[in-house]
Amino acid sequence: MKKNSHLIIGTLAIGALALSSCGDSAEAGAAEEGFPTAPVEMVIPYPPGGGSDVLFRLMAEYAEDHLGQNIVPINVEGASATVGSRQVKDSQADGYTILGTHQVTAAAFHTNIVDYGFDAFAPIALGTATPHLPSVSSDFAEEHGIEDLEGFLDHVEANPGEVTWAFTTGSEDHYTIAAILDAAGIDPTSLNYVNYNGTGPQYAALISGEVDGMTGDYASGEGYIEDGSMLPLGVVNDERDPQLPDLPTVSEQGIDFTLTVDRGFLAPEGTPAEHIEVLQDAFEAAFEDEEFQDRVEELGSYPNFMNSEDYQSHIDELDSSMEQLADQMQEF
């Protein structure tokens, strides 16, 4: 009998606990201003340790202080960042699942890897800008007397299909080099593209002489530029890079194209506007922090905050210009 009464008390206690937790979630649903009442999951569609991963984690770290809830980064890698983006797209549109991404979302769509692009998401905020550095190996440059972007482009035009270029299919570096060639009036398919998974293996291929060129950035390429094994051809940005003051931008070299890798945050389409605003404000507050700005710059990127609305028009612009090159990005 005594045993039984214990059992009953125990059952009641568990029941009460269950009820009270139900009450919590019901309350959360009713009171909109309560968002967020639980940690926000941030999907990073890349493996841990890469440039994107480090930047997104840093942004989450600083934004969660202002959000009042933890932002939990989760790596869901694979298939040109689309395994992660699909997971967020298909998750509940309540603001508790967000995606950290960049132009790859559009590039994967325009190269037909997936059938959805930015339009399947509601933008939250844009965070950082990272300029691309199209570069060639120093050995290749010496052999053909290439000193700058113009020399490189002339060489490609004169020798179509001979220059090998490391890239990742359906990724934003693919788009950048295609767009530069296009802006110079050269067929983007004149390069011999060689596929690598991410920038690490690309650098290995470049310094071993396996490929002639690749599209890197300062943070990951600093070591190779300093040690003289890699020659950057130009900065793909409006301004020169303060870390490489002698390197002209590509537009200074007559190529009318600028594109930075723009890392920002998306929520599934249909997420309540109030929730998006709460998240947007948390990221905005993080970007006002000077210590945070310094850390971003140490990583070779720039703070480039845009709110939800500006980010949307930024995306629209990108989408229409990428669409024009979509055909040439598919034949190789």
Next chain:
Amino acid sequence: MMELGLAAAAGEVAAPLTLLTILVGVFVGIIAGAIPGFTFTMALVLAFPFTFAMGPVQGLALMIGIYIGGLSGGLIAGILLGIPGTPSSVVTIYDGYPMAKAGEPARALGIGIASSVIGTLIGAAVLFLVGPIIGRFTLNFGPWEIFSLVLFALTLVAGLSGKHLVKGLIAACLGLLISTIGVAPAGQMRFNFDNPQLSGGLSAIPVLIGLFAVSQLLVNVEESRLDARPSSGASAPRIRVPYGQVLRDMWREKRNAVRSSMVGTFIGTLPAAGAESANFISYDRAKKAEKRDPENYGKGHPGGIVASETSNNAVAGGAFIPTITLGIPGDVAQAVMMGALILHGIAPGPGLFERQPVLVNSIYLSIVVAALCVLVVQTLLLPFLARVTLVPKAILVPCILLLTAVGSFAMNNRIFDIWVVVVFGIIGYLLVKLSVPLGPMILGLILGATLEEELLRALQLSDSLSTFVTRPISLTFLVLAVGSIGFSLYKVNRARKAPREAKASVTV
């Protein structure tokens, strides 16, 4: 300059807080490595935010502790339960599990622990002494060389198949086939059957856990039904550690230990070669080099444990070589550590050695300290771990099933991966019943993607297939591959001619 860096690094690593950090890291790593389904890579990612607040040396020390501990921890579940925690401990179970089953779990664990410490130290010594030279040399490994190496590794299927060569080949092909699911290297979608969850392919870990853990547990359940007696019956396992015996085993396998460590270190150096295949190659080499009793490999031979555990730990020293000398991380664990460096404003790259001598030297020292921590922690844990074999199956099996499910989910945070575990658990059980060896299937799965990517890359770089035979290193591996197939055919033929003996066979 280098001595100066070493002394300063010793000062930093020997600081009590850093030593404690390494010890904590090793402990966490061993736990993560020991639980089937969890990996030390996950532990590294979880520890990543903690390094924000630490100095670079201390942050790296934590990561290295987890890394070394995790590489070693995989042997525990492998030996005691026949469940490899990671692809790199698959062949540990070939001899570790039979030895534990035969009543000597403590001896098997002892050999495993000693081997992983020796492997780590030899890997670290190679890294320290000739790291930069090897780093430069590995740049000669283009897609042609890696393709040929992987092809060679695949021919080891024969050695892993025991008496069932054809079934082993079928298993390897199944593994290769599974590796083609998802996005192809050139961007096209394959075999996803319009299921978006399949578009990223099947990760190796849930498949591995399903094939080995779930099928093994199903077999356990079956055995305990057939055998109603409590497992602590007549042949109670000896859980007291036979230290002298372990030392004798290690001394007998000294050549094996050194050779396997070298193989592990070298394969660890090659970015993208799949360091998981190092233990398969070492095991095959050890078996072929064994003169006295090669037929005991797969039945609880100490040499099998030594080959697998020295090589999979030596991979650590090797994997650091491209990271430190070239700034190229060879695997995800290395990438996470590099991420921690970048966050501290230290750009890895060819100049890291000159710019940060103290940091680089502290990496070497941290590895050595971590190896010693592994020795101490695991030796202390050993008597308790060995008792796991006394736990009744009725309690053990559900607990491990739960852990594997949680671990596989945590890998990618997808419920889908738990279904992968379940489905491959059933497939694995059926394959075991049909005496199809599972090792070749995992080998096919982990190497398939690399094989295909490297082939595509090689053909994108030059249309000609002849490049594979005109590059000397590539040619060497191709010759080895042909030789390996020839050797297997010769052995099969000889076995067929010999009078058929008792059909006792070991398939794990």
